[in-house]
Amino acid sequence: MNSFFGLKRILPVLVFCFFLPVWGWAQNHFLDSLITLGHSANRGANYELALKYFLLGKTKSDSLGETQYSLTNAYWVADVFRATGKRPEALQFIRENLPKSIQSGQNFLTSKLLNLICSIHFEEFTANHGYGLDSALFYGLKANSLIEEMNDRSALGQNLMLLGAIYNNLNRYDIALDYLLQAEALYRETGRTDDIPNILNNITATYMNQGKLKEAIETAKRSYELSVSSGIKVYQLIAVKNLVELNEKAGNFRDAYSYLQLRNKIHETMLDENTMTKVSELREKFESEKKEAENKVLKSEVEGQRAFQISVTVVLVLGGILFIVLIVAYRAKSKAGIILKKQKEEIEHYNELMFLLNVEIAETNEESKKKALLLDESNRIKDKLFSIISHDLRGPVSTLQSSLSLMIDKSFNPEEQASVITDLSVQVQSTSDLLNNLLYWSAGQMKGLTVQPAEFNINELLEENFVLFSLAAKRKGIHFKFVLYEKPLHVIADRNMINLVIRNLVSNAVKFTRSGEMISLDSSMEPGFAKITISDSGIGMSDSQLNKLFQMNEQTSMPGTENERGLGLGLVMVKEFVEKNNGTLSVKSEIGKGSEFTFLLPQRV
Secondary structure: OHHHHHHHHHHHHHHHHHHHHHHHHHHHHHHHHHHHHHHHHHHOOOHHHHHHHHHHHHHHHHHHOOHHHHHHHHHHHHHHHHHOOOHHHHHHHHHHHHHHHHHOOOHHHHHHHHHHHHHHHHHHHHHHOOOOHHHHHHHHHHHHHHHHHHOOHHHHHHHHHHHHHHHHHOOOHHHHHHHHHHHHHHHHHOOOHHHHHHHHHHHHHHHHHHOOHHHHHHHHHHHHHHHHHHOOHHHHHHHHHHHHHHHHHOOOHHHHHHHHHHHHHHHHHHHHHHHHHHHHHHHHHHHHHHHHHHHHHHHHHHHHHHHHHHHHHHHHHHHHHHHHHHHHHHHHOOHHHHHHHHHHHHHHHHHHHHHHHHHHHHHHHHHHHHHHHHHHHHHHHHHHHHHHHHHHHHHHHHHHHHHHHHHHOOOOOHHHHHHHHHHHHHHHHHHHHHHHHHHHHHHHHHHOOOOOOEEEEHHHHHHHHHHHHHHHHHHHOOEEEEEOOOOOOEEEEOHHHHHHHHHHHHHHHHHOOOOOOEEEEEEEEEOOEEEEEEEEOOOOOOHHHHHOOOOHHHOOOOOOOOOOOOOOOHHHHHHHHHHHOOOEEEEEEEOOOEEEEEEEEEOOO
């Protein structure tokens, strides 16, 4: 009897101990299944379905307190956003989850998120050809450092692939090819053959840039064959597109045409798969709604038939009466009435034609005025660009040409040659910055600047630019002071535009500050606004220079303290970008005491 009561007490504990591991296994199996389903949809380019699975997995893992599953799903959600061109949403999702990954010590997921930020910035650069490459390289190297600490060969392969693509766009093809070949070897070593076609597509691009058509064609063929085996149609499409372009360049027009047909077929297949998925979902919804509506239809069918019969009878009677009235009225009309009606119709038709002709003439005149205004604006922009090119680009290029000629003739001793190389490096960097400004500004003037506001922490941009310009400041012997607001400083603005604003202001500060002096970067809060101040103790400006500072027609390039070249439209762009993001820009300066640029950006309401 006592043993029975003892067993009765311990039985619930035994049941709990048995079912707890089973329940935990079931939960993890369910979360793994959601990730697997998301991957399957993602590989088939069905991004809408993939996003549903990953978001469901994120929600479920958050409710269960499964941090690792939550961060894994967050990574894939951001990756789907990236794949569908929603880069601001992807970056926002990553920045919401990256602190959690760092705090929980999930170094593997942290490195993947950093790699994904690098990939998104690289795609932004590819789409806009004006900005994003520096940020991509910054985050790519940051991820590389963390991955090497973990000795994670699987993650290292993806990181090297990204760095290879970045260096390819920096025209450093040998470094790019080395990274990409290492990445391919690591992917094969770790068994990740599904993604090897993507690496091969990047290697193809590198060979194309080097003019190695034969190697590029062979690599593109390998990429296509592997992507067919893995079933990833996006990689197939890229490989076939490369084969079309390569065979055209090589003069193999028959092969180029065959690959063009194959590309169209793959594209149609991707569209058909997405369409079939949507049709299936609509069919299920229709069937469920159909059952609901059947009872209502059956109930009202009898009443509807009866009402229809009555309506038809009434319409037929009224129609018959109306028909008889019309016949009588028609016969009663005289021939004179018919002639008068025709004359009236002809006059109305003539008036209508005259009205349409006047409208067409007015539209033509308005269109001609618009075209004339656009032509005048285009000529003004063209004249300004040619002026800057002749003033700020011809000088550095001529200096570079002369110095290289003297170096080839061995006219410098080793010490002089080192000094000349340092000066040329500064001029080349300055000329590169000027070209970036010119390209971005001229594209905006011709096509119209499109502001893409989003919420971001501006302190991150200040940190990136602090790192970017620290070396230049150190070379000149300038002290760099960096004081950030103690908390994240979120603003609503176009992140890429504001990055160019900060970069131009810091570059000018370095340019006009002498050795031993100081540059300061500060961020602070004002009611409803973030306040950014970039100041220096350099040569300063007079009142006359301040009055002409933001006038495009008066824009001139002043040499720096070490004869650095100017950035042309830099400050014109700075003012325009700040104001387009609902901000304000102010400047204080005094000869010999330095300059202070301050801009305000709106925060989240």
